[in-house]
Amino acid sequence: MYDPTRLAALVAVAEAGSITRAASRLGYTAPALSQQLAKLEREAGAALLVRHHRGTRLTAAGELLAGRARRVLDEMDQARHELARLAGLSGGRLRVGTFVTAGIHLLPPVLTAFRRAHPDVELTVTDYEPPAGVTAVAAGDVDLALTHAYEPAAADPMPSGLFSETLLVEELVLVTALGQMLSEGSGPLPVAELAGRPLISSAPEHPPRRGVERALAEAGATPAVVCESPGYALVCALVSAGLGVAVVPEMVAEMSPAPLAVRRLEPAAFRRTISVVHRGDRNTAAATTLMALLRSGFGRASAA
Incomplete structure (x- = not known):
């Protein structure tokens, strides 16, 4: 099996026309890149490059392997993007429930930080007057929800499978x-x-x-x-x-x-206690990331 790093080196030489220029593009020294290419030639069992006074060109075997290498590298890039989407941080969506006070005064800077770091995630925000946000998380309508409880008052039990974390x-x-x-x-x-x-x-x-x-x-x-x-x-x-x-x-x-x-x-x-209700270890990566930002953002708010 060919090493993807060496395949990328071959494609870079094909595009740059010289080992020196390809090495600069990839962040290697020219001797280090030459070593990677020599190993690839041994793996292929054929000469892949011909050096000449103006640089380096690919042999017929090199052209054939470079064409296949481009497809392999493109597929690997696509796989990385798809895995990131599955993780919820590149593409996908994050559904947030909130109540009015938190939605106006506390949530916007947290969502701004999230959007700056993960611009491809689709964000939706829905207003739920507590305790309706808890019900929405339990029903799967949102991924997490900000809610509140007052003292003195009798605490409502948390639905099975949900968790509540105090923020403020x-x-x-x-x-x-x-x-x-x-x-x-x-x-x-x-x-x-x-x-x-x-x-x-x-x-x-x-x-x-x-x-x-x-x-x-x-x-x-x-x-x-x-x-x-x-x-x-x-x-x-x-x-x-x-x-x-x-x-x-x-x-x-x-x-x-x-x-x-x-x-x-x-x-x-x-x-009044402001909390975030979530699904624990069933949270998506996007929900987990937003919760970390909530802890940080609400912590600063409570310290102010």
Whole structure:
């Protein structure tokens, strides 16, 4: 069996017309390339090259073998590309589920890094309000999904065959309109101080928020407006307009386009955990690569 490296050397000489020029193209020294060609001639049992004052030309045997070598090398290149596609990093696709906050504020730079490294992978991003993203991974609709869970709340069991990895834990904070009395202090606000305060109740029937809503009700917060949207943009706009206060994730408060005052709560028992749900050792190479970028990107976000 012929060595592919030596076949490539023969093709390079055929195209360059000299051993010196072929060696430069392949990154060899001329003597090293000559040794490879001499070994190929021994393998072939025939003279493949004729040296002359203007360079090197191929014999009839050399031309025949070079023609076959081109086909072999082309097939090997095709095989490499096909194997890369099977690995999910050259061609193929990666389907990502996310929820709004992560999709807007955290996911884009991670996907940018992935696309820069693997431009041939087709990316699709679908919005799933948790816990629908978990269901989508279980059903095979997406390869992985960003989801969240709140504290206090009862944790939902993970479907069989799926795994959840925590990326970021953030506090829930109180947001008020600028200049309101609750915004005047600088330290954490005892949750009991919310008793009787008008509250923008954020999607009280939304499964992840039920525990938080229940705890706020126990503290005496009075629902002033029930906002049925699970998204926080409308909640923050209503708070900024002075219609009530709300308890939202810290990231939401920091990135809200509506002007808000922010205070931490005491005790700091209200949290949101952002996780990625995936298939473990059944992940594609593309999904595994994106998860590594998520760990890095979310790690920087949590440290910031």
